[in-house]
Amino acid sequence: MIKFVNVSKKYSDGTEAIKGIDIEIPEGKLVALIGPSGCGKTTTMKMINKLITPTKGTIFINGEDITAKNEVELRRNIGYVIQRIGLLPHMTIEENISLVPRLKGWKKEEYQSRVNELLELVGLEPDTFKKRYPLELSGGQQQRVGVVRALAAEPPIILMDEPFSALDPISREQLQDELKALQKKIHKTIVFVTHDMDEALKIADEIVIMRDGKIEQIATPEQLLQNPANDFVHTFIGEDRINKGNSNRHVMDIMISLNESDLLEKELPTISWESTITEAAKQLIQKKVDKIAVVKNKEIVGTITKEEVLHFVAGIRREEESSC
Ligand SMILES: Nc1ncnc2c1ncn2[C@@H]1O[C@H](COP(=O)(O)OP(=O)(O)OP(=O)(O)O)[C@@H](O)[C@H]1O
Ligand SMILES: [Mg+2]
Numbered sequence: 001m002i003k004f005v006n007v008s009k010k011y012s013d014g015t016e017a018i019k020g021i022d023i024e025i026p027e028g029k030l031v032a033l034i035g036p037s038g039c040g041k042t043t044t045m046k047m048i049n050k051l052i053t054p055t056k057g058t059i060f061i062n063g064e065d066i067t068a069k070n071e072v073e074l075r076r077n078i079g080y081v082i083q084r085i086g087l088l089p090h091m092t093i094e095e096n097i098s099l100v101p102r103l104k105g106w107k108k109e110e111y112q113s114r115v116n117e118l119l120e121l122v123g124l125e126p127d128t129f130k131k132r133y134p135l136e137l138s139g140g141q142q143q144r145v146g147v148v149r150a151l152a153a154e155p156p157i158i159l160m161d162e163p164f165s166a167l168d169p170i171s172r173e174q175l176q177d178e179l180k181a182l183q184k185k186i187h188k189t190i191v192f193v194t195h196d197m198d199e200a201l202k203i204a205d206e207i208v209i210m211r212d213g214k215i216e217q218i219a220t221p222e223q224l225l226q227n228p229a230n231d232f233v234h235t236f237i238g239e240d241r242i243n244k245g246n247s248n249r250h251v252m253d254i255m256i257s258l259n260e261s262d263l264l265e266k267e268l269p270t271i272s273w274e275s276t277i278t279e280a281a282k283q284l285i286q287k288k289v290d291k292i293a294v295v296k297n298k299e300i301v302g303t304i305t306k307e308e309v310l311h312f313v314a315g316i317r318r319e320e321e322s323s324c
Contacts, residue, residue: 001027002048002157002189007057009043009213017043019213020057025206027062027156028187032200035210035236041193044210045159048191049078061157076100079150079158079188086146087134093119093145094130100153111152118148122178140171147179151186161193176203197237201225209233251275254312255294255302268293273301277312280304 002025009018017040025031033041046052047059050071059066066074079100087096094115101111116126122144134142143163150158164172180203183190194200200207201221209216209224209232216236217229225242228234234242252273269287271280273296283292284306293300 001025001060001062002191003060004044004047005058005060007044007047007054007059009040009047009052010055017213018047018054021210021213021215023208023215023218025189025191027189029205030183030190030192030203031206031208032192032194032204033208033210034194034197034200035216037195039210040213041210042161045161045191045193048157048159049075049080076104076153077155077157079153079155081146081150081158081160081163087142087149089134092131092133093124093137096134096145097130097149097152099149100155104153106153114152118152119145121182122148122175140167140175143167143171144175144178147175151182151188155188157189157191159191162195163192164199165195172199179203197241201241209236251277251280251294251304253277254308255304256308268300268303270295270300271304272296277309281309284309 002023004021004023006020006022007018008016008020010016021044023031023044033044035041043052047054048061048066050066050069061069061074087093088099091099094112097115097118098106098111101114106114115130119126119129124141124144129137129141129145134145137145147160147163150160164175167175176199183203192200192204201224204221206218206220207224208218211232217224217233219227219229224233224237228237228242251271254277255273268291269283269289270293271283273294275294280292284290284304290306291303294302294304
């Protein structure tokens with residue numbers, strides 16, 4: 001687990017890039033840092049592998065304060081994909097990927113088979129690509145190599161700073177899918193910086209929204225769509241996504257389980273268990289009732305009440321109002 005406790009960073013020219021942040025990044029989770037340009041995402045990330053030293057506060061990895069840790073040793077255990085690919089141009093793809101494993105003293109057979117395995121993982125045929133130099137690959141292919149290079153020595157932590165930002169939308173989506181599938185297998189602790197809210201919502205377990213060196217909200221994608229903490233987060237996520245997120249909420253989320261008295265109310269209008277809360281609300285209004293039954297496989301499995309729907313909608317409003 002990576003933990004920031006009251007961390008600040010003031011650069012030597014006086015710029016206060018980070019202003020007292022607390023973050024907990026759970027082990028095995030993919031956490032996205034997102035926020036406008038200059039809000040301090042890269043600074044936050046570089047403090048984890050000690051490329052930048054905080055001016056105040058402490059960063060812990062697995063309970064250990066990193067201040068005292070040897071930085072070379074630390075970095076060998078933290079994969080890093082930098083903002084602009086960063087492959088070494090004079091090394092082949094194989095040499096690039098195997099760099100850290102070689103530094104760590106892996107045997108030749110070991111790192112060679114690891115290179116093959118990783119290239120295959122991102123759909124690059126090893127025999128075609130491993131002897132090539134970075135410039136002999138397309139931008140998207142280089143980016144894939146950049147990503148797997150960070151995984152090569154199997155570090156428990158991986159930092160990725162806008163790894164897909166230079167890609168066209170199709171390659172970008174493809175790599176997002178690949179990363180998501182990969183993470184399901186490898187369960188690393190990944191800190192992922194992005195500008196792109198759709199990307200964060202798609203791949204992250206948790207999202208940290210930053211503004212001007214501070215944290216505005218830390219939440220799961222779902223929580224963020226349901227309860228943006230304040231106007232800034234609301235605007236940053238965008239009205240469209242929030243509406244879409246909420247209308248996609250499922251009736252099962254607020255369904256009250258069946259009780260005996262419901263069985264007596266045979267005349268209740270019904271709605272499928274796969275419906276959204278918005279659809280349930282429409283039914284309640286159109287049919288002028290206080291309750292509808294949720295049906296699955298032709299059987300009533302529970303009920304949705306007007307009260308619950310209102311409660312749900314009010315919950316969203318309350319959050320909005322309290323932030324004003
Ligand atoms: N070496 C430095 N010296 C002085 N100020 C710096 C330095 N590096 C970054 N900054 C400033 O610190 C603030 C945070 O920068 P940082 O690179 O962390 O932002 P970011 O969120 O990663 O932005 P972007 O999305 O554009 O990559 C900015 O105001 C930036 O100008
Ligand atoms: Mg940056």
